[in-house]
Every structure is written in structure tokens, then in C-alpha cells.
Amino acid sequence: MLYSLIRPALFRLDAESAHGLALKSLKLAGTTRAPASPAALSTRVAGIRFPNPVGMAAGFDKDGEVPDALLGLGFGFAEVGSITPLPQSGNPKPRLFRLVEDRAVINRMGFNNRGAQVALQGLAARKDRPGVVGINIGANKDAADRIADYATMARLMAPLATYLAVNISSPNTPGLRALQDESALTGLLDAVLEARGEVCGEGGPPVFLKVAPDLEPADIDAIARIAVEKRLGALIVSNTTISRPALNSAHRGETGGLSGAPLRDLAQQRLRDFRKATGGAVPLVGVGGIATAEDAWARIRAGASLVQVYSAMVYEGPGIARAICKGLEALMKRDGFASIAEAVGTE
Ligand SMILES: Cc1cc2nc3c(=O)[nH]c(=O)nc-3n(C[C@H](O)[C@H](O)[C@H](O)COP(=O)(O)O)c2cc1C
Numbered sequence: 001m002l003y004s005l006i007r008p009a010l011f012r013l014d015a016e017s018a019h020g021l022a023l024k025s026l027k028l029a030g031t032t033r034a035p036a037s038p039a040a041l042s043t044r045v046a047g048i049r050f051p052n053p054v055g056m057a058a059g060f061d062k063d064g065e066v067p068d069a070l071l072g073l074g075f076g077f078a079e080v081g082s083i084t085p086l087p088q089s090g091n092p093k094p095r096l097f098r099l100v101e102d103r104a105v106i107n108r109m110g111f112n113n114r115g116a117q118v119a120l121q122g123l124a125a126r127k128d129r130p131g132v133v134g135i136n137i138g139a140n141k142d143a144a145d146r147i148a149d150y151a152t153m154a155r156l157m158a159p160l161a162t163y164l165a166v167n168i169s170s171p172n173t174p175g176l177r178a179l180q181d182e183s184a185l186t187g188l189l190d191a192v193l194e195a196r197g198e199v200c201g202e203g204g205p206p207v208f209l210k211v212a213p214d215l216e217p218a219d220i221d222a223i224a225r226i227a228v229e230k231r232l233g234a235l236i237v238s239n240t241t242i243s244r245p246a247l248n249s250a251h252r253g254e255t256g257g258l259s260g261a262p263l264r265d266l267a268q269q270r271l272r273d274f275r276k277a278t279g280g281a282v283p284l285v286g287v288g289g290i291a292t293a294e295d296a297w298a299r300i301r302a303g304a305s306l307v308q309v310y311s312a313m314v315y316e317g318p319g320i321a322r323a324i325c326k327g328l329e330a331l332m333k334r335d336g337f338a339s340i341a342e343a344v345g346t347e
Pocket residue numbers: 057058059060062081082096105107109111136167170210238239240259260261263287288289290308309310311312
């Protein structure tokens with residue numbers, strides 16, 4: 001209700017300023033206690049207990065400044081980042097566009113973030129607080145050795161993360177997605193797992209891998225096989241798309257990754273593809289175009305153990321996690337499931 005009153009004023013600002021304002025408001029609001037989630041929504045994935053399956057996707061809180069405020073909005077987990085070893089300014093502005101008529105977003109931010117050292121300070125300060133906080137790691141655009149960047153980030157962040165998310169699927173860092181190729185991916189994951197082991201021994205947070213929706217069937221099979229082999233905690237399916245379904249907004253021609261409603265069907269199909277390719281052996285996190293409880297439920301039934309949201313929050317406001325959770329509880333009851341885990345992949 002309140003958000004529908006504020007939204008017109010927010011939408012008069014350019015998208016990046018509005019995002020900055022949203023972050024500031026969350027910082028000011030401080031860290032309220034996360035609201036209790038209904039017991040039926042609690043779920044265990046990769047050894048982690050999630051109070052509910054609806055998470056905030058990476059890219060909203062790039063520097064890890066407000067994870068607890070996000071949990072306070074009712075998200076069951078918050079993924080911060082992508083964070084790179086060194087600070088970087090990203091692409092020239094404007095680089096973030098609302099496609100209002102399409103309920104979509106195009107971004108070519110380019111991993112703008114204040115770097116590992118700044119993020120570490122904030123994240124270390126909240127270390128003993130409860131709540132699932134995933135840390136999404138990336139490589140600097142100019143890194144001579146990108147795999148070494150991921151290893152550095154794993155070493156720095158593993159002690160502070162509930163899970164690590166290795167992001168090799170941003171379309172806005174040239175060449176990054178080539179790390180999804182079979183031999184590069186094996187080398188990358190070996191380096192990340194070894195780095196985690198150096199700082200955490202046998203334990204340490206599970207490693208999730210975030211993939212693009214723009215993959216060929218052979219890529220999907222190879223990634224699924226490697227994910228099983230390396231015992232990844234989960235695959236996050238998916239990042240933004242460089243494809244362009246029919247769009248109506250003035251900004252439809254902008255370069256970058258498309259997210260929001262027009263990504264939904266593609267992300268849902270990729271989720272199905274990965275469910276098939278992994279045979280359910282690796283948990284999946286469904287992300288892309290999820291705006292309602294029905295969207296989240298469809299993703300879960302297609303094989304997602306968890307879901308994440310970003311673009312829809314721009315249009316629906318900060319109450320979105322609570323709204324989806326409430327709706328999910330009703331849909332579970334309607335379809336006769338006692339837990340989320342029971343419903344995963346029953347499409
Ligand atoms: C402005 C913006 C910035 C993003 N930055 C990141 C990022 O830094 N790392 C990442 O893994 N994903 C990033 N994403 C992708 C989202 O996490 C998500 O995968 C994608 O937007 C699809 O979900 P949605 O349709 O709910 O937005 C970003 C998305 C947007 C819109």
C-alpha cells in the first residue's frame with residue numbers, strides 16, 4: 001500500500017539514484033529483527049537451515065551493507081555482492097534502466113563495488129548475528145588471472161559467509177562467461193575449493209555456482225556433471241539474459257542483462273533443464289522473473305529448493321518477500337504439501 005504511494009516519486013528519479021535511495025533507507029532503518037517465518041516454510045539446503053525459501057538475489061546489496069535489513073524485510077536469506085578483490089567503478093552511467101511497461105530491468109553495471117576490504121569490514125562486524133548471508137564473489141575486469149581473483153575472494157570471504165556464490169554469469173564483464181566452459185570451470189572450482197580449504201579446513205561454507213540462462217544444452221550437461229563431481233552446494237539458475245524477447249519500453253534497445261518479467265519463462269525452462277541434467281543430485285536456486293507466490297511455487301515444483309528475487313522488488317516494493325511467503329504457505333496447503341522440500345521437482 002505505502003509503496004504504491006511512494007513509487008511514482010521514486011520512478012521520477014533515474015534508476016540508479018532510486019536504488020541508492022533504497023539502500024540508504026535500509027541503512028537508516030537499521031537492523032530490525034527478522035520476522036518469524038511460518039514453520040512450514042523452513043527448509044534445509046546444502047546443510048543450511050533457511051527460515052523460508054525466498055531470498056534477495058545478488059546485485060542489490062553489492063557491498064554487503066544491509067544484509068540484516070534485508071532479512072528484516074522477511075527474506076529467508078540475503079546474497080550480497082558481487083564483490084571483487086579490488087574496488088572498481090563499473091561501466092559509465094547511465095547503466096541501469098527500468099522498463100516499466102515490461103516490468104523489467106536492463107543493467108550493464110559491470111561489477112561496480114567498493115572492493116573486498118570495504119565489504120569485509122561490514123561483514124565482519126555482523127559475523128555473529130544469525131541469518132543466512134551468502135557472499136557472491138567475482139573477478140576484477142582487469143585481472144591478469146581471473147581464477148586467482150576468485151580464489152582470493154574465497155579465501156577472504158569463506159570465514160564470513162553462510163554460503164559462497166561463484167558468479168561467472170554476469171554479461172557485463174567481457175569474457176567472464178567463458179569461465180562456464182568445461183575446462184575453465186573445473187580449474188576455477190578447484191581453485192575456489194582449495195582456497196576455502198586453506199582457511200576453513202574440512203568445513204567451511206558450501207559453494208554455489210551462478211550460471212547464465214543463455215546456455216546451450218551441451219553446456220548445461222557439462223556444468224551439471226561438474227557440479228555433481230565437485231559436490232557443489234547448489235546451482236543458482238540464473239543470471240540476467242543477453243537475449244531480447246519482445247519488449248515494449250523505450251529502453252528496450254539498451255545493452256546489458258535483462259531481468260524481471262520477460263526473463264521468467266526462460267529462467268523457468270533453464271531450471272527444468274538443470275533439474276533434468278543433474279537428476280536432482282544438486283539443489284537448485286531458481287531466480288529470474290519471480291514476482292508472485294505463484295511464480296515461486298512454479299519454480300519450486302520445477303525443481304528449485306530455494307528462489308531469489310530482485311527486479312520485482314523494484315515494482316512491488318519491500319513487502320515482496322512477505323507477500324510471496326504468505327502466498328507460498330497457502331499454495332502448499334492447497335496442493336497438499338507439508339514442506340517445501342517435499343514439493344521440489346514434483347511438476
Ligand atoms: C541492477 C542489477 C545488478 C545485478 N548485479 C548482480 C551481481 O553483481 N551479481 C550477480 O550474481 N547477479 C547480479 N544481478 C542478477 C540478479 O541477481 C538476478 O540473477 C537477475 O536479476 C534475475 O532475477 P530477477 O528477474 O528477479 O531480477 C543483478 C541484477 C540487476 C537487475
